[in-house]
Amino acid sequence: MARLEGLTTTPAVTRVAPSPTGDPHVGTGYVALFNWALAKRTGGRFILRIEDTDQARSRSEHEGAIIDALAWLGIEADESPRAGGDYGPYRQSERGEIYADHCGQLIEKGAAYRCFCTSERLAEMRAAQKAAKGQMGYDGLCRSLTAHESASRAADGEPHVVRLAVDKSGVTRFTDLLRGEIEIQNREVDDQVLLKTDGMPTYHLANVVDDHLMGVTIIMRAEEWIPSVPKHVMLYDAFEWSAPTYAHVPLLRNADKSKISKRKNPTSILWYRDEGFLPEAMLNFLALQGWRPNEDRELFTTEEFVAEFDPHAISTGGPVFDMTKLEWVNGEKIRELSPDELASRLTNGGFAEGWTRDEVLGVLPLFQERLKRLSEFLDQSRYIRETVEPDMEGLRKKTKKVEPALLATGLREAAEVLTSMAGKSHDEQEAALRAIADRHEFKVGALFMGLRIAITGAMASPPLLPSVDAVGAEESARRTLALVEQLAATA
C-alpha cells in the first residue's frame, strides 16, 4: 500500500485521544498500543490527550481510570494531563481559547460561518430530508447571512454554532497508510459544526487544531473515522497547515463481526485486569489482532513488539475478539513467570485472598500449569484450605468394577498409609498404595481416584501426593475415612 519510507526510523509523534465517558475501553488500549509502540520505537513522543469537550457525558473519574488502565498495560504517555508536557494543556476542556481563536480565523477567512438555526429547525429539516429520501445534512440557510448581520447577531448574544463552509464541488483525496488513496465527493461532506453553542469545539475542530499544535506526525485511529477525514483535510487546508499521515486501523469485532460492544463482549480493561489477565498477555493478544512478528510466532514480549512494530504491517480486516485465544496467551504468560513473580501477582492483585505470599508460593507448583486466569486460583486451591464436597457420582462411575466393601477396605488402609508414611518420598508412598490395590485385586486407578475425590473433592485435580502434602497427612486421612463412611451410608 502507501509505503512510507523512514516511517520506522524518523521520530514519530503519535497520540491517543480518548473521551472520558466510560470505563477504559479495550479499543482505546488497542489503538494506544500501536501509537505508543511507534513513538517508542522511533524515539518520538506519545501523547495522551483527553477529549472531554462533551460536557454532558465527560466525567473526571474516567480520565484517571483511563490513564491508569493504559499504564497497567505498560503504556505510559510522554505527555498527558498527568505527565504534563510542552504542548499542554492536554485536556481539551482547558483549551477553549485556543479553539475559539482558531475558529475566529476560519470565520475571517470565510472557511466557516455562524449558524443561528435552532435545534427545532434542524430537526424539521432532517425529518423533511428523510421523508424525501434526499441528501442529508445542513441545508446552508445561515451561510447566506452577510458578514455584518452574522457579526451583529452574535454580538447581541444570539445563541449560535460555527459551521465549516464546505465547497460542495469537487472531491477530497487523501492517502491512508494501510488502505491507499481514498476519495470522497465533497457533496457528501456536511457543513460540520465546529464550535458548539456552549463554546466548546466538536471533535473535528479540536482534533485538527490540537494535532497540529502538538506536532503530531501520524494519526493512527479506528477506521470508523475514515468518513470524516475530508472535513479534517479541509480544515488543514483552511489553516494552511500540512496534514499528518493517516493510518486507520481496523475495529475490534464481536463474534457477529459488528463493532465490539459491551453487550456482546467485556469491553472494559478493568474487567480483564480483575479477571486475572496479565497485562503483558493482554498487550500481546491485542497486538496480535492485526499485527504479527515477521516469523511465525504469536508470543512475544512487549519489548520485542516495540522493537519490531511497523504500522505498514497492520492488516485491514476487522478482527473478531476471541476470548479463548486470549486465555491461551494468558496461560502461556502465566507459565513463563517465575513462581516468585507469579506468587506476587496473585497476592498483589487480590487473587489470593486469605493467603500470604509464602503460602501461595508453597502450593504454586500444583497450579501454575493449570491457570488460565489468575482469578481461578482461589477456586482451584479451595480444597487445600477446606473440605470440599466429594463428587460421589463421579466416584461411583470411576469405581464401578470394584466391590464397594473392598474399595472401603482399601481406602481405610490407604488412609493408614498416608499418616504412617508421611514425610517419606512420593515414590515410596505410591508403592505402598499400589500394594494395597494389588492385595485386594482391584485397579490401582480406582484406589487413587477414591483418594483423589476424598481429598480434593473432584475427579480432575492437581497431583495426588503433592496435594496430600499441602492438605496435611492427618487431614487427608480424615477426609478419606469420611468418604468411606459416606460410601457406606449411601450403599
Added chain:
RNA sequence: GGUCCCAUCGUCUAGUUAGGUCUAGGACACCAGGUUUUCAUCCUGGCAACCCGGGUUCGAAUCCCGGUGGGAUCACCA
C-alpha cells in the same frame, strides 16, 4: 438508503506491494494418539480456507472489472 472501508481454515493470520517456489504455511479451538493414578502441562498426528462470476496472462489467492457478503458512517458524541 447514500457514501466509504473490508473480504484466505470456525477464529487470529502468512502469502497480495515486485503473478509461477502455494498439491495455500503457522497459531488458537476441535478431534485422535502418546506421556501421566485424574486434570493440566508436554509431544505426535488429523480436520479445516483463497466469497462468486468474468477478464488479462503460458500461468492468478495474488492484477482488472462486475456482482455478493460483512462492517463503518451519515449528531451542537467522540
